[in-house]
Amino acid sequence: xxxxxxxxxxxxxxxxxxxxxxxxxxxxxxxxxxxxxxxxxxxxxxxxxxxxxxxxxxxxxxxxxxxxxxxxxxxxxxxxxxxxxxxxxxxxxxxxxxxxxxxxxxxxxxxxxxxxxxxxxxxxxxxxxxxxxxxxxxxxxxxxxxxxxxxxxxxxxxxxxxxxxxxxxxxxxxxxxxxxxxxxxxxxxxxxxxxxxxxxxxxxxxxxxxxxxxxxxxxxxxxxxxxxxxxxxxxxxxxxxxxxxxxxxxxxxxxxxxxxxxxxxxxxxxxxxxxxxxxxxxxxxxxxxxxxxxxxxxxxxxxxxxxxxxxxxxxxxxxxxxxxxxxxxxxxxxxxxxxxxxxxxxxxxxxxxxxxxxxxxxxxxxxxxxxxxxxxxxxxxxxxxxxxxxxxxxxxxxxxxxxxxxxxxxxxxxxxxxxxxxxxxxxxxxxxxxxxxxxxxxxxxxxxxxxxxxxxxxxxxxxxxxxxxxxxxxxxxxxxxxxxxxxxxxxxxxxxxxxxxxxxxxxxxxxxxxxxxxxxxxxxxxxxxxxxxxxxxxxxxxxxxxxxxxxxxxxxxxxxxxxxxxxxxxxxxxxxxxxxxxxxxxxxxxxxxxxxxxxxxxxxxxxxxxxxxxxxxxxxxxxxxxxxxxxxxxxxxxxxxxxxxxxxxxxxxxxxxxxxxxxxxxxxxxxxxxxxxxxxxxxxxxxxxx
Amino acid sequence: xxxxxxxxxxxxxxxxxxxxxxxxxxxxxxxxxxxxxxxxxxxxxxxxxxxxxxxxxxxxxxxxxxxxxxxxxxxxxxxxxxxxxxxxxxxxxxxxxxxxxxxxxxxxxxxxxxxxxxxxxxxxxxxxxxxxxxxxxxxxxxxxxxxxxxxxxxxxxxxxxxxxxxxxxxxxxxxxxxxxxxxxxxxx
Ligand code: FES
Numbered sequence: 013x014x015x016x017x018x019x020x021x022x023x024x025x026x027x028x029x030x031x032x033x034x035x036x037x038x039x040x041x042x043x044x045x046x047x048x049x050x051x052x053x054x055x056x057x058x059x060x061x062x063x064x065x066x067x068x069x070x071x072x073x074x075x076x077x078x079x080x081x082x083x084x085x086x087x088x089x090x091x092x093x094x095x096x097x098x099x100x101x102x103x104x105x106x107x108x109x110x111x112x113x114x115x116x117x118x119x120x121x122x123x124x125x126x127x128x129x130x131x132x133x134x135x136x137x138x139x140x141x142x143x144x145x146x147x148x149x150x151x152x153x154x155x156x157x158x159x160x161x162x163x164x165x166x167x168x169x170x171x172x173x174x175x176x177x178x179x180x181x182x183x184x185x186x187x188x189x190x191x192x193x194x195x196x197x198x199x200x201x202x203x204x205x206x207x208x209x210x211x212x213x214x215x216x217x218x219x220x221x222x223x224x225x226x227x228x229x230x231x232x233x234x235x236x237x238x239x240x241x242x243x244x245x246x247x248x249x250x251x252x253x254x255x256x257x258x259x260x261x262x263x264x265x266x267x268x269x270x271x272x273x274x275x276x277x278x279x280x281x282x283x284x285x286x287x288x289x290x291x292x293x294x295x296x297x298x299x300x301x302x303x304x305x306x307x308x309x310x311x312x313x314x315x316x317x318x319x320x321x322x323x324x325x326x327x328x329x330x331x332x333x334x335x336x337x338x339x340x341x342x343x344x345x346x347x348x349x350x351x352x353x354x355x356x357x358x359x360x361x362x363x364x365x366x367x368x369x370x371x372x373x374x375x376x377x378x379x380x381x382x383x384x385x386x387x388x389x390x391x392x393x394x395x396x397x398x399x400x401x402x403x404x405x406x407x408x409x410x411x412x413x414x415x416x417x418x419x420x421x422x423x424x425x426x427x428x429x430x431x432x433x434x435x436x437x438x439x440x441x442x443x444x445x446x447x448x449x450x451x452x453x454x455x456x457x458x459x460x461x462x463x464x465x466x467x468x469x470x471x472x473x474x475x476x477x478x479x480x481x482x483x484x485x486x487x488x489x490x491x492x493x494x495x496x497x498x499x500x501x502x503x504x505x506x507x508x509x510x511x512x513x514x515x516x517x518x519x520x521x522x523x524x525x526x527x528x529x530x531x532x533x534x535x536x537x538x539x540x541x542x543x544x545x546x547x548x549x550x551x552x553x554x555x556x557x558x559x560x561x562x563x564x565x566x567x568x569x570x571x572x573x574x575x576x577x578x579x580x581x582x583x584x585x586x587x588x589x590x591x592x593x594x595x596x597x598x599x600x601x602x603x604x605x606x607x608x609x610x611x612x613x614x615x616x617x618x619x620x621x622x623x624x625x626x627x628x629x630x631x632x633x634x635x636x637x638x639x640x641x642x643x644x645x646x647x648x649x650x651x652x653x654x655x656x657x658x659x660x661x662x663x664x665x666x667x668x669x670x671x672x673x674x675x676x677x678x679x680x681x682x683x684x685x686x687x688x689x690x691x692x693x694x695x696x697x698x699x700x701x702x
Numbered sequence: 703x704x705x706x707x708x709x710x711x712x713x714x715x716x717x718x719x720x721x722x723x724x725x726x727x728x729x730x731x732x733x734x735x736x737x738x739x740x741x742x743x744x745x746x747x748x749x750x751x752x753x754x755x756x757x758x759x760x761x762x763x764x765x766x767x768x769x770x771x772x773x774x775x776x777x778x779x780x781x782x783x784x785x786x787x788x789x790x791x792x793x794x795x796x797x798x799x800x801x802x803x804x805x806x807x808x809x810x811x812x813x814x815x816x817x818x819x820x821x822x823x824x825x826x827x828x829x830x831x832x833x834x835x836x837x838x839x840x841x842x843x844x845x846x847x848x849x850x851x852x853x854x855x856x857x858x859x860x861x862x863x864x865x866x867x868x869x870x871x872x873x874x875x876x877x878x879x880x881x882x883x884x885x886x887x888x889x890x
Contacts, residue, residue: 092787176823180838183822183881193880193889194752203756203878203889206787307780307796309816309824311837326821327839331852334884337820341882389840405830413832443830448837495778665768675871677769 052255054237058247060257063137065265066130067236071229072266073123077161080116081218088168090214091207093476095170096303100466100477104294114277114297120162122273124318127155128376135355135372138365139242145356147235150228152352157225164217166316170210171301172455176313178213179205180323184341205306294463302458303478311451314390321382324389328382348375393445396438404432404439461487464697483681489689492682496667497523506534506545515544520664522546526690527587527639532580538562551662556619557632575609579616582606587639591692610635621655630654644687648678756889761873764800767866770811776803776827776834776845778816781876800862800874801827801834803845813864813874814847820855822881834859856884 028036039045056064087106089098102109131151134140140148167178186196201208252258281291315323322345329336351371358364411417422428458481465480466472473479481487493503500520504511515522522545525531534540541561547553565571581602609615611625619632634655637643646653649668652661668683670676678686688694715723764779771777780799785792799816814834818825823838833850834843842850847859863875878889 093790180821180823186880187882197751197754198749200751202751202754202788204785204787207790208751208788305796307799309799309826309837311824311826313823313838323839327854330854334856334882336854337856337882408831440831443828444835444837444840447826451837670766675763675765677766 050237052253052259054240054254056241056252056254056258057243059249059252060261061244062261062265063133063244064241064258065262066126066133068262069265069269070123070126070130071233072262073119073126073269074158074225074229076119076270077116077123078222080112080119081222083112084116085218088214090168090210092170092210092304093474095168095210096300097466097472097477099169099171099300100463100472103298103300104463104467110293110295110297111277115273117298118273118276120165121316121318122269123158124162126269127158131155132372132376134242135368137242137244138359140356140368141359141365142356144235144239144242147232147239148356149353150232150235152349154225154228154232156349157221157228161217161221161225162316162318164213164221167213168210168217169300170304171459172304172308172310173299173301173313175205175304175306176310177315178209180313181315184337187338187342189342205304300459300463301455302462303476303481305478305481310455311447312455314386317383320386321379324382324386389441390445390448393442393449396442396445398439398442398446401435401439401442404435407432408436458487465695467697468695483685484694485685485688486694488682488685489694492678492686493689496678497686500663502545512544518544519549520662521550523690527584527589528591529580529584532583536561536565536576536580538566552660555660560619570614575605575615578602578606579609580606582610583635583638586635586637587643587691589639589691630658633657639691641684641687641691641693644690645680645683648683648686649676649680756878759875759877759888761863761865762876763867763871763873764802764813765872767809767811767870767872770802770804770872772804772806772808774803774805774845775829775832776801776814778827781874783876798876799824800876801825802864802872802874809866811864811866811872812846813862815860815862815877815879817860817878817881818855819857819860819879819881819886820853825859856882857886860886 084102087098087102087109089095099113103113104110134148134151163181167174182196182200185199186192188195197203199209199212201212277297281296284291314320322341325344326337326340329340332339355368355371359368407418407421411421418432419429422432461484462477462481465484466477468480490503493501497503500518502515502518502520502522503524504514504518504522505524506522508514535546538561540546542548542553542558547555547558552558565576581599582604583606585603585606607622610620610622611617613625613627616622616635617625617627619627621627621629621632621634621636623636633647634643645668647656650666651657651664652659652666657664665677667678668676668680760783762781762783764781769777769779778799778801780796782794783797785795785797801814801816803812803814804810805812816825817823818836818838818841820836820839820841823836825834825836825841825843827833828835832845834845834847835841836855839854841853841855843853843855843859844850847861849855849858860877860879862877865873867873880887880889
């Protein structure tokens with residue numbers, strides 16, 4: 013013992029070297045050698061084993077989280093206008109930020125896996141039995157602390173996925189008897205989610221929980237040393253020392269854990285290399301969704317995969333009413349934890365120990381099963397053949413979902429009705445899964461867009477990145493168009509394969525490419541003007557414009573092909589739609605000629621106002637600045653204005669006009685977003701090399 | 703510490719023992735008193751959110767009557783109001799969403815909160831299946847918000863008071879309700 017603890021100083025009798033003197037100085041005053049010795053020279057009965065590494069890997073994982081977490085902390089800012097922004101900055105702009113965040117994120121998941129393994133090993137080896145009961149209980153508390161840190165950490169980036177998952181989790185906390193609603197309010201930090209939800213979750217995540225964990229971990233390890241390792245029986249091999257035999261195995265296991273973590277982070281980079289794509293570091297490691305927005309639905313809301321079983325468990329209690337949710341979220345998890353706390357007592361009997369092992373295995377199997385079920389529900393559309401079930405959807409659409417009508421269509425044959433019900437289930441499952449997968453994909457698109465916007469040279473405004481997203485035509489345009497315009501207008505690329513079928517369903521002009529020369533060319537094409545892409549499905553089908561295009565414009569004595577080309581160029585020049593392309597400047601002469609024709613009372617100007625051609629407003633839309641942002645905003649605001657369709661307006665609502673004291677259908681800002689989107693005007697990041 | 707238990711039972715405590723007891727008690731009281739203020743102050747602040755009430759429910763203008771088609775299919779609208787988040791004040795912020803619906807030929811508007819009564823996800827409308835569906839745990843509701851059994855949700859979607867102003871404006875009384883319970887209880 014003396015020998016092993018002695019340092020270099022004792023190997024050389026006489027005067028110790030400088031280092032040795034220093035070591036002796038501290039030894040005299042602290043007695044550290046005995047500490048070190050005690051820490052390293054622990055007897056491992058039966059020799060070092062791989063099965064003993066789980067505890068050490070957990071400590072290692074926790075230390076990794078402390079190191080990466082502290083540095084993340086140094087760059088993180090917990091508030092509703094800065095959390096997403098600071099995480100964006102770490103992930104996409106700070107040197108190595110993606111790696112730091114990646115390690116923290118993946119190691120957190122690794123910790124959950126290691127916890128499960130450690131627990132299994134302890135239960136199977138019966139290491140919870142006397143005298144180790146207290147240490148087992150401490151272990152369970154440590155496990156809950158780790159899960160608590162995982163739960164609170166998920167919110168901190170303040171992105172859509174963390175926000176919606178936390179809403180569900182905190183709402184479940186509200187179900188705790190008596191104090192539930194107050195508890196929820198204290199955790200959330202007020203009646204609504206915001207700054208104080210973040211500051212509180214952050215304080216829990218980086219302060220209270222880890223501090224408690226460290227304190228308990230010290231006790232856990234001290235008690236572990238006090239009782240010694242619970243050796244695998246029977247002991248067949250000679251004992252060994254903790255240092256270096258077991259430490260070597262532990263260190264190898266830690267290295268393996270770290271290798272897995274790095275592998276998970278770097279795998280997409282490898283894939284990119286193999287596919288010949290450039291590696292974007294910001295896309296490696298942990299995801300960052302679009303900024304949290306309480307008013308934007310988020311259909312891809314899911315907890316982290318290791319909480320998916322709890323999420324799925326809530327579905328098990330379908331039809332139980334309020335008691336079901338209470339059972340699923342509070343009672344059953346509480347009972348399971350209670351059962352685990354009782355293990356050391358139950359395990360006093362041999363049968364009890366076997367019960368405990370069975371219980372743990374069944375528990376983990378149940379967790380695995382629920383997780384698999386949740387995944388299957390979310391992704392079943394990948395293997396269910398939707399086309400084979402198309403008739404189910406058709407029948408539902410035809411009958412409006414009315415059960416009696418469906419039964420009648422099926423000839424009231426119970427056999428057929430039952431078969432239909434089964435197929436309807438698959439149809440539903442496939443659609444729900446498809447909706448989830450589409451939503452996840454959309455979430456990725458939205459996230460990428462938010463990141464692109466945040467990277468603008470103007471940087472993020474002090475009001476936060478959500479302002480950028482809400483003011484972005486590219487991401488908001490399609491949503492606003494779908495909600496407000498798409499019930500009549502199409503936005504369908506004519507080149508697309510099913511364009512004609514889709515156009516047939518619309519009842520107003522196709523606005524895809526509106527303002528471009530191609531669009532105007534179609535308008536002035538006698539074949540197309542009365543088709544579904546233009547006026548075909550509107551009251552203007554019989555109107556003067558259609559008549560003009562189909563008759564006057566085909567009269568080559570008035571309209572020469574080069575004149576028509578000039579009008580097309582002239583009108584498109586009014587719109588000035590560029591779709592972000594650096595336009596090939598239209599021939600100036602052609603545009604000039606077009607403008608003359610647009611104004612001339614022999615040509616377009618006979619009905620349309622154009623600049624100062626003197627044609628009175630009201631007979632046809634004003635072509636001055638046709639298709640420009642201002643013109644589009646005007647027509648969406650009020651198509652019944654005499655500048656546009658006046659009283660010949662066909663069904664289009666005045667989206668921006670409001671009676672005094674009430675709201676317009678759309679705020680001005682949203683109308684402008686629709687106009688910008690139609691014109692293809694939105695922020696485009698500079699492409700490298702341009 | 704002074705003397706074994708048996709001795710202390712047999713003999714009356716000596717002055718020394720009595721002094722020892724007093725010292726122990728005093729030490730505990732002093733130490734306890736010293737640590738109390740930070741604990742009390744801390745707890746006081748931690749519980750501050752209990753004093754914070756959400757603003758009183760008010761009728762908020764949402765849209766105009768013509769925007770709600772009278773085809774019985776609900777349409778989603780964003781609710782906009784000023785909002786305070788601790789120290790930050792927002793003017794005219796989207797604070798949530800409602801579904802408005804008009805039955806064929808009716809001038810009456812029905813309003814449903816888009817917040818799922820199960821655990822608070824955002825309920826979506828499934829036009830193909832003519833129902834509402836929550837993307838989280840698959841709670842399904844009929845177009846008038848009724849529960850479709852069996853459902854994880856303990857109650858139907860929360861209807862909101864809604865009125866049509868003489869000018870045609872539609873105003874909705876915006877409220878949040880406790881989730882996961884059978885009764886529709888307003889969240890304070
Ligand atoms: S939150 Fe809607 S079903 Fe659970």
